[in-house]
Amino acid sequence: MDYRSFEQLLHSRIKRRNLIIGVGAFTGLAIANQFSHQQAIAKSRFSNYPFTLGVASGEPDPTSVVIWTRLAPEPLNGGGMPPVNVPIHWEVASDRNMKRIVSRGTVIATPQLAHSVRVVVEGLQSDTWYWYRFNVGQDVSPIGRTRTAPFANSYLSKLNFALVSCQNYQQGYYTAYKYLAKDDLDLVVHVGDYIYEGGISASAVRQHNSPEILTLEDYRNRHALYKTDANLQAAHAAFPWIVTWDDHEVENNYANATSEVDNEPDQDPQVFLQRRAVAYQAYYEHMPLRPFSKPVGPDMQLFRRLDFGKLATFHVLDTRQYRTDQPCGDGTKERCPENLDPQATITGKAQEDWLYKGLNSSQAKWNVLAQQVIVAQIDRTVGEGGTYSMDKWDGYVASRDRLMRFLEQRKPSNPVVLTGDVHSNWAMNLKADFNNPESTIVGSEFVCTSISSGGDGADTSPAIEAYLPENPHIKFYNGQRGYVRCSLTPTTWKTDYLVLSNVTTPSGTISKRASFVVEDGRPGIQQV
Known part of the structure; x- marks a missing residue:
């Protein structure tokens, strides 16, 4: 991602409105396997671009890292989300253009945590840069970059x-x-x-x-x-x-x-x-x-x-x-x-x-x-x-x-x-x-x-x-x-x-x- 154009990207996406999401946008075996015991996700309407708070990552170890976002179409008004669970799809790639996907999945954003999500992405290579993003339907978050740590017993030059x-x-x-x-x-x-x-x-x-x-x-x-x-x-x-x-x-x-x-x-x-x-x-x-x-x-x-x-x-x-x-x-x-x-x-x-x-x-x-x-x-x-x-x-x-x-x-x-x-x-x-x-x-x-x-x-x-x-x-x-x-x-x-x-x-x-x-x-x- 070109970070110099980050603010322009954010403002352009905030202008997008009235996206309807629901279970129909998240069909497939992966979702069925992960959430077969979950209650049905109610349909909801976003009043604005939902990724207004961006993305973040942290807590790197040699094989995993935490990636984060929060759905907040109206960030200063309690988030502006309806009181329902919403599935968010995430992807992690080994390249900045998100072409070589190495891990993906879906996580449920709940009202109890203000529709924030954290994913502990496992099975990664140590001491390696990765890129990640989230999406809900057709709305895609900014792309973030993160890095795993080297193993504790390994040599690190800097x-x-x-x-x-x-x-x-x-x-x-x-x-x-x-x-x-x-x-x-x-x-x-x-x-x-x-x-x-x-x-x-x-x-x-x-x-x-x-x-x-x-x-x-x-x-x-x-x-x-x-x-x-x-x-x-x-x-x-x-x-x-x-x-x-x-x-x-x-x-x-x-x-x-x-x-x-x-x-x-x-x-x-x-x-x-x-x-x-x-x-x-x-x-x-x-x-x-x-x-x-x-x-x-x-x-x-x-x-x-x-x-x-x-x-x-x-x-x-x-x-x-x-x-x-x-x-x-x-x-x-x-x-x-x-x-x-x-x-x-x-x-x-x-x-x-x-x-x-x-x-x-x-x-x-x-x-x-x-x-x-x-x-x-x-x-x-x-x-x-x-x-x-x-x-x-x-x-x-x-x-x-x-x-x-x-x-x-x-x-x-x-x-x-x-x-x-x-x-x-x-x-x-x-x-x-x-x-x-x-x-x-x-x-x-x-x-x-x-x-x-x-x-x-x-x-x-x-x-x-x-x-x-x-x-x-x-x-x-x-x-x-x-x-x-x-x-x-x-x-x-x-x-x-x-x-x-x-x-x-x-x-x-x-x-x-x-x-x-x-x-x-x-x-x-x-x-x-």
Whole structure:
């Protein structure tokens, strides 16, 4: 597919209307065999082109990958689908023109999942590009491209991926995705704040579609609004994605079963858990996740591991669902007794044990911790004292101390933490003891800026530059928008910070702001 004409293709297909679908359009032995025990599919009429939200793929392993779409002829109006089951045909090919079909089938889109579908396409070749599409009757989706992973014990000479986060629709255009979709990448890693839950801002660059979202329909419509962006659709269609969430997929700075925003209607934990349940369901409905992540009420399995040959293992974390309440409130404050509580946790014990077990047994050259909030200590004062952000790992000192101690003592191969959340770029060394400049470097952390959150931003910040000398492990800061490109080989990890001139207009241009490398077996970040 020519991604440069993606937006024109989408708009032309949205103009198509009044397609009648029904069982008669889906005759054949394959359908009969797969759905002989299903109830008859009622006829329905689409009010518009049904694939308005594009296609996506994710969760690659050596023999399978997830492909996704959602029928939504009226995406901002609950999807605009009748409350009936609808069969969707899918195809996977080994060529971009979809001539060499290697797998095909039919999946049922149900009202219970907002007519979203995910197909785990099995039996594929490892480390191979594929193309895929969906169709309902004569309506055909855009063509997406995806790639399987190599086998865990195989040699892989290189892996290129993009790190992204924080895409507030109201605060800027998704220009970064336009450039990302054309980059030489194997996958995209999104570490949270895919949507924002807030209401309509009168001063927004482009506005949200409703007041603050609370119900399942609200969350579905908000996800749909974000997914109507042509640049985001192009990035999803170009590469498989690995995703995890942060807070705004539900509510700002929430912790476990607790709402963290004052004067909200969900301060009662039971009410908040109901809100969390519908937010988790909408997230699952709109992401190319495997079925094991399907939520059960307010609980959803999101931490998981993905291998890419002997080169890299991604340990994908969830630092939001299981954390205890932020100590001393959730702002930037001085230390307090709760901040040092050994029972306080940002991951929960089960996930922490799972992480250590995986790191301890990993055979990968690079161990990647894809997660949400900054791990490294950041003292935000100038001179004596110390203030720290309680919503980050700085608010959970015992959790971080255990992780740093594990990295120092067990020495898993080349640990690199990937982070989002703060709408700015950072490159930092991880230290066994952040209060001792001579302490051992145990790993590296690369923080990506936002796609759009925070507006245009600026290269530097006088307030942040003032306290950087108090944090010698911080090697780089930048406050512009963009994405981070990571290029891995068996000997070197290279990180490029790609930044945009602006996001408050659609015409922003991109440039490389800085590059850093980490060498195999040599912890610590070096600027190129």
